[in-house]
Amino acid sequence: MSITLKVNGRIHTLDLDPSTPLLYALSDDLDLRGPKFGCGLGQCGACTAIVNGAAVRTCITPVRAAVGKDIVTLEGLGSPEKPHPIQQAFIDEQAAQCGFCLSGVILTAKAFIDKNPKATDAEMQAALSGVLCRCFTHTRMHAAIRRYRKAVSR
Amino acid sequence: MKRRDFIKSAGALVVGFSLADHGAKAQFGSAPIPGSPDNRQLDTWIAIASDGTVTAYSGKEELGQGISTAQQQLVAEELCVRFDRVHLIYCDTALTPDQSYTSGSQSHPANFNHANLAQACATAREALIAMAAQKLGVPAEKLTASDGIISGNGKKIAYGKLIGGRKLNLTIDPNAKRRDPKEWKVLGKPVGRPDMAAMATGRFEYVHNLRLPGMLHGRVVRPPVVGAKVVSVDESSVKDLAGVVKVVVRNNFVGVVAEKPWQAIQAAEKLKVVWSRGTALPKQSEFHDLTRSQPSRDTLLVDSGDTQSALSGAAVILKTTYEHPYQMHGSVGSSCAVADVQGEKATLYSPTQGVWYQKTTGAMILGLKPENVHVIFRRGSGCYGLNGADTVSYDALVLSQAVGKPVRVQLSRRDEMAWENYGNAWTIDERAGLDAQGNILAWEHEAWSPSLGNRPGPSTPGNLVTGMLLGFEPARFSPGPARPPRAYSNNSNGVPSYVAGRVGGADQGTGTVRSERVLVHNVVSPFWTGPLRSPARLQNTFAHESFMDELAAHAKADPVAYRLRHLRSERVIGVLKAATQAARWDARPSPKPGNPQTGVVTGRGVACVAYEGENGYTGIVVEAAVDQDSGKVMVKRMWVGIDAGPISNPDGLRNQAEGGALQGMSRALGEEVTWDDEKITSVDWRTYHSLPLGFEIPSVECVLVNRPDEKATGAGETSITVVAAAIGNAIFDVTGVRIRRIPFTAERVRAALRERE
Numbered sequence: 001m002s003i004t005l006k007v008n009g010r011i012h013t014l015d016l017d018p019s020t021p022l023l024y025a026l027s028d029d030l031d032l033r034g035p036k037f038g039c040g041l042g043q044c045g046a047c048t049a050i051v052n053g054a055a056v057r058t059c060i061t062p063v064r065a066a067v068g069k070d071i072v073t074l075e076g077l078g079s080p081e082k083p084h085p086i087q088q089a090f091i092d093e094q095a096a097q098c099g100f101c102l103s104g105v106i107l108t109a110k111a112f113i114d115k116n117p118k119a120t121d122a123e124m125q126a127a128l129s130g131v132l133c134r135c136f137t138h139t140r141m142h143a144a145i146r147r148y149r150k151a152v153s154r
Numbered sequence: 155m156k157r158r159d160f161i162k163s164a165g166a167l168v169v170g171f172s173l174a175d176h177g178a179k180a181q182f183g184s185a186p187i188p189g190s191p192d193n194r195q196l197d198t199w200i201a202i203a204s205d206g207t208v209t210a211y212s213g214k215e216e217l218g219q220g221i222s223t224a225q226q227q228l229v230a231e232e233l234c235v236r237f238d239r240v241h242l243i244y245c246d247t248a249l250t251p252d253q254s255y256t257s258g259s260q261s262h263p264a265n266f267n268h269a270n271l272a273q274a275c276a277t278a279r280e281a282l283i284a285m286a287a288q289k290l291g292v293p294a295e296k297l298t299a300s301d302g303i304i305s306g307n308g309k310k311i312a313y314g315k316l317i318g319g320r321k322l323n324l325t326i327d328p329n330a331k332r333r334d335p336k337e338w339k340v341l342g343k344p345v346g347r348p349d350m351a352a353m354a355t356g357r358f359e360y361v362h363n364l365r366l367p368g369m370l371h372g373r374v375v376r377p378p379v380v381g382a383k384v385v386s387v388d389e390s391s392v393k394d395l396a397g398v399v400k401v402v403v404r405n406n407f408v409g410v411v412a413e414k415p416w417q418a419i420q421a422a423e424k425l426k427v428v429w430s431r432g433t434a435l436p437k438q439s440e441f442h443d444l445t446r447s448q449p450s451r452d453t454l455l456v457d458s459g460d461t462q463s464a465l466s467g468a469a470v471i472l473k474t475t476y477e478h479p480y481q482m483h484g485s486v487g488s489s490c491a492v493a494d495v496q497g498e499k500a501t502l503y504s505p506t507q508g509v510w511y512q513k514t515t516g517a518m519i520l521g522l523k524p525e526n527v528h529v530i531f532r533r534g535s536g537c538y539g540l541n542g543a544d545t546v547s548y549d550a551l552v553l554s555q556a557v558g559k560p561v562r563v564q565l566s567r568r569d570e571m572a573w574e575n576y577g578n579a580w581t582i583d584e585r586a587g588l589d590a591q592g593n594i595l596a597w598e599h600e601a602w603s604p605s606l607g608n609r610p611g612p613s614t615p616g617n618l619v620t621g622m623l624l625g626f627e628p629a630r631f632s633p634g635p636a637r638p639p640r641a642y643s644n645n646s647n648g649v650p651s652y653v654a655g656r657v658g659g660a661d662q663g664t665g666t667v668r669s670e671r672v673l674v675h676n677v678v679s680p681f682w683t684g685p686l687r688s689p690a691r692l693q694n695t696f697a698h699e700s701f702m703d704e705l706a707a708h709a710k711a712d713p714v715a716y717r718l719r720h721l722r723s724e725r726v727i728g729v730l731k732a733a734t735q736a737a738r739w740d741a742r743p744s745p746k747p748g749n750p751q752t753g754v755v756t757g758r759g760v761a762c763v764a765y766e767g768e769n770g771y772t773g774i775v776v777e778a779a780v781d782q783d784s785g786k787v788m789v790k791r792m793w794v795g796i797d798a799g800p801i802s803n804p805d806g807l808r809n810q811a812e813g814g815a816l817q818g819m820s821r822a823l824g825e826e827v828t829w830d831d832e833k834i835t836s837v838d839w840r841t842y843h844s845l846p847l848g849f850e851i852p853s854v855e856c857v858l859v860n861r862p863d864e865k866a867t868g869a870g871e872t873s874i875t876v877v878a879a880a881i882g883n884a885i886f887d888v889t890g891v892r893i894r895r896i897p898f899t900a901e902r903v904r905a906a907l908r909e910r911e
Contacts, residue, residue: 017396017416024416033363034356038487038535039567040419043839046486074356087354094346094805097813098218098536099353100360100487105847129848132839134486135218135536136816137809138851 003063007032008076018064022056023047025063026073034074034103038132045104045131049073055111074103077110086110086148093144097135104131109145117153124149187510187612189525190252196281196324198251199274200233204318206302208233208240212271213253214261215245216349217507218536219870220806221261223347227803228266231333231341232275234299235313245509245531255508255609257539257685259770259868266802266866268328276330278322285316335800335862344805361505361532362490362564369492370399371415372553372563373422375408376573376619379832380680381433384408391426401425402556407623409549411557415564422566432832435680442477442581445602450675452636455648456655456663457671464596464669468587472708475583476697477895478878480576480827483686484842487535489542490564493550495520500527500555504547505534508609512544515615516551519624538817540575540609540684548620571842572834573619576827577686578603578679580693584701592709594720596669597653601694604679606631619682631678644767647691647875648672650698651764652720664723664764681827681834687817688871691765692878696896699761699879703744704892712741713760713883723764725797725861729773730762732795732857737775744883745890751911754781756790759883761876770872771797771859774815777852778884785904787885789819789852792877797859798869804858811856811873818877819852820845824897843897 003016007030014029021040026032026049035058038046042057049058050072058066078084083091086106096102105128112127113119119127124145133141191198201209210229216222222242230237243249245256253264265271279299286304287294289311297306302313335342352358377383387408389401397417402409408427412418436444465471492503500520506512509529517524537543542565554561585598607617607628616626642657649655653670655663663670688695706716714734721727740758749755757780762773773795779788796811824843828836836842878896886892891906 020416024414027363028415031363031365032356033359036360036362036487037415037564039839041567041838043567044486074354076356078355080351080355080357083351083355087351090354091346091350094350094809096218096350096353097220097809098486098533099349099358100218100485100535102353103356106354125848125850127848129846131847132486132844133847134484134538134817134844136813136820136845138816138847138849139812139854140809141847142851 003067005063005066005071006069007071008073016063018062020063022049022058022061022063022066026058032073032075036100036103038101043130044101045108046101048104048107050107050111053111053114055108074106085151086144089144089147090141093140093147095137095140095144097137101131101133105133105141109148113145113149113152117149119149186252187514190247190510193251193270194325196274196277196322196326199271200278200322202313202317204314206235206239206312206314206318208235210240210242210271211250212242212244212265213251214265215256215507215531216533217256219810220347220803223345224262224802224806225265225271226348227341227343227345228272229275231338232272233279235302237340237345239302247509247513247529252510254510257507259765259871262798262802262866262869263769268332272332273326273328273330276332277324277327280327280330281322281324282313282316286311289316341802342800343803345803346805360487361492361503361534362487364492364503364532364562366492366494366560369560369562370411370413370557371418372409372411372550372561373418374549374563374565374569375410375422375425375427376569377406377429377432379432380435382429382431385428385430388426392421392424395421395424400557402553404552405623405625407552407620409553411553411561435829435831438829441579445581445604445677448604448677449633450602450677451631451633453674453676454636454639455644455672455674456639456642456653456657458656458669461596461598461669461671465585465587468595469590470708471585471587472704473583473585474701474704474894475581476700478580478693478696479896480579480681481686481821481825482571482574482576482827482836482842483538483541484571484844485535485537485541488565488567488570489546490534490562491543491547491550492560492562493547493554494560495551495555496558498522498526500551502527502529502547502551503532504529505532505537505543506547507537507540507543511610511612512547514612515610515621516548518613518626519548519615519621520551520555538687539577539689540686542570542574544610545573545618545620548615548618552620552624568837571837573682575607575618575682575684577689578605578683578693582694582697584697586701586705588705588709592711594652594667594705597650597667599648599650599672599697601648602675602677603690604677605683606679607682608684636673646674647694647763647766648674649767650702651723651726651762652702652717663767664726665720666722667720688875691763691871692875695761695763695875696878696882699763699876700882700892700894703759703879703883703886707744707886710743712743714739715741717762725771726762726764728859729771729795729797732859733773733775733793734760736795736855736857737777737793739775744887746887749888752782754779755888757884757887759880759885759887761879761883763872763875765868765872765875768867770868772872772876774873774876774880776877776880776884778881778888780885780888780903782889782907785900785902785907787823787881787898787900787903788850789881791852792854793857794854794873795857795859796869796873797861798872799864799866800862801858801860802866807858807869808856810870812854814870814873815854815877816845816851818874819881822878822881822896822898824899826897
């Protein structure tokens with residue numbers, strides 16, 4: 001059936017079974033590279049998008065639940081030429097190795113910090129408790145997120 | 155893009171040579187795959203366009219470890235051009251040299267020493283200067299190269315004018331002079347990764363993002379239990395599903411192809427397959443003891459022949475056993491590949507570490523000629539060794555051949571985790587004798603490790619699950635007794651750092667203990683195994699460095715001073731001192747005197763290694779707290795001393811050392827493959843325990859030891875090698891309890907602490 005989604009500020013109308021996970025609409029129908037299949041179980045974060053301001057695991061979210069909402073993927077935040085401040089923080093800290101997990105890391109952190117700009121390190125860690133980076137670039141990622149928190153809370 | 159035929163007529167004046175990747179060489183021999191370009195030829199490595207831009211071709215690929223940035227720096231440095239004027243192409247069987255696998259901390263030694271990419275660039279620079287001398291009428295010694303322009307005596311000419319677009323037609327000159335590290339402008343600097351912005355903004359194209367015209371999506375259906383075979387497949391069970399194109403059955407391989415990924419996933423779930431019963435699996439709780447009684451293929455790494463008599467004269471003999479579980483690569487993105495098989499020709503886009511071996515073994519699977527299989531590396535999720543990348547590449551080839559269209563396959567989380575080639579389990583006995591002063595008189599190491607399959611190499615697709623399901627056999631296992639060692643190699647770090655490593659009449663190890671014996675038993679594994687970051691080296695080092703700590707404690711000696719007493723390698727001593735000085739090491743014997751036996755208490759542990767005996771050096775100090783009520787281990791701080799020879803990119807090296815330290819911590823504290831009587835049960839992130847981004851991350855301070863006059867060594871697998879032992883040693887320092895089995899879960903530590911009481 002016809003499904004209308006608002007992704008990165010643009011309206012798309014797709015012909016999809018409404019139970020299809022949002023991930024496949026984003027990565028396959030719309031060819032977006034940010035959200036990725038990591039586990040399909042909502043356990044790792046690689047598929048994350050921000051939906052109406054909240055970080056959402058798109059691999060376990062049916063597309064019908066995203067209709068009428070504002071969906072932002074990693075590429076919707078900024079571009080290599082004009083990165084979003086949190087993306088810039090990750091570039092400045094060289095906070096990645098393979099980079100496959102970055103949708104989960106950056107978008108989960110952004111959604112949390114934007115709502116909690118005065119969050120403590122412990123609260124920030126708790127917010128990231130379900131996100132995996134198997135290259136274990138953790139120290140740099142935390143440094144980048146703290147850098148973004150500082151910019152937001154200023 | 156098409157590579158011009160650079161390599162046909164070479165005006166060879168100089169005898170070429172090549173320093174092959176010694177790890178892969180040991181395993182697969184040094185013969186290049188037929189059809190690969192001649193690595194002695196300059197044009198295999200370098201092409202200079204008329205606008206002066208340099209294209210460099212490498213057989214060592216970017217896996218997230220930062221080696222492409224370092225290689226780009228190397229080319230810029232040796233050719234005296236700007237970093238952004240270098241374009242690096244790696245691991246494409248139609249374009250690049252065959253440098254075997256990108257694995258085992260071999261890229262830095264292979265391409266940054268006096269061979270291969272580095273020497274090709276040095277040769278090219280000298281050749282360009284000689285050409286300029288002739289053209290400008292200025293003696294070569296008066297000319298200098300900078301920013302792609304050669305100048306001297308008031309004259310100048312650009313590279314593009316000299317050679318642009320034409321072949322160099324030279325062989326690599328082993329005597330071409332490398333640029334002096336003291337004069338480096340690009341190499342040795344913390345250059346940021348050019349791919350970072352694309353990754354952080356979701357623009358980077360992983361193999362998962364590749365979309366070819368007309369591409370379909372495949373999904374495999376793996377057996378539900380180990381050893382099950384296909385009895386029947388009911389294709390009608392999915393015929394009414396939207397988008398299903400084909401059900402593919404070949405021997406025990408089952409897969410489906412559909413128009414879209416979600417359709418393929420649903421079809422794979424709904425396809426009715428009847429499987430035979432599997433093979434009974436050994437009990438996990440008895441597994442380590444069982445491995446000792448299996449038929450084995452034995453190897454002696456060192457044997458001084460006198461350990462029995464030396465031990466009989468010892469004041470005290472210590473003997474303990476260490477156990478390391480199977481662990482998995484557990485890539486965060488399940489593995490993916492895209493294949494396009496059209497009649498007699500195939501193109502494969504694969505995150506494999508070995509494009510040339512995918513070419514030959516892929517051809518075997520397809521029944522095609524290897525020259526008709528083109529393999530192009532595309533980055534996947536970080537692999538840390540042989541994850542599902544190679545097996546999913548076979549899946550994509552088989553499914554694409556079945557439908558004659560491009561097919562993309564991504565594994566499910568369960569299929570990735572249940573069938574990957576795990577890092578081997580190890581059972582390790584250590585035995586040593588001390589004299590009355592606590593000096594080590596003799597050291598014996600005896601280890602058992604089960605394996606099945608491996609990297610496929612040039613001709614063994616059966617080393618991976620897909621190959622086996624298709625009917626290929628894994629590499630044959632033949633038991634046999636050990637022969638006396640003839641040449642010394644500590645590639646597996648089976649030999650502890652503290653023994654002499656005397657083979658063929660010469661001490662080649664890093665330590666002083668002359669009475670030594672290292673015997674390894676390889677047995678058959680019920681599960682697939684293959685290299686996982688620091689294979690064998692990590693497990694052996696866990697045992698050696700834990701045991702060294704036990705010996706030091708028995709001798710009532712400070713663990714660092716005790717190590718130094720038995721070491722003679724300046725490189726190992728250097729990193730050990732670098733780490734301990736940074737940590738302001740509290741010199742005293744362990745355990746820490748006067749610690750309370752309840753509540754949260756802090757202590758420290760140390761470990762060090764010469765990775766592969768001579769391919770990178772790391773020392774580590776760990777400060778850890780143990781909650782003695784719950785058994786929870788909390789690592790607070792880590793100090794890593796690391797020596798990889800001349801530092802090519804300090805920030806890249808730091809990133810590798812930090813990531814290795816934390817990955818090592820995750821493996822030490824939580825990671826373990828589990829199974830029941832018929833199947834693997836650690837199949838997702840609830841059942842396989844990786845430390846998430848939210849855990850309390852210790853600070854990691856890296857001390858980089860720069861050795862500009864030494865050879866470039868490995869870096870990526872060194873820091874991870876020492877972590878488990880250092881954490882175990884810290885637990886002992888805190889509690890006085892020695893945990894000899896990985897992982898150090900809270901339950902295991904708590905149980906050990908209860909026994910203490």
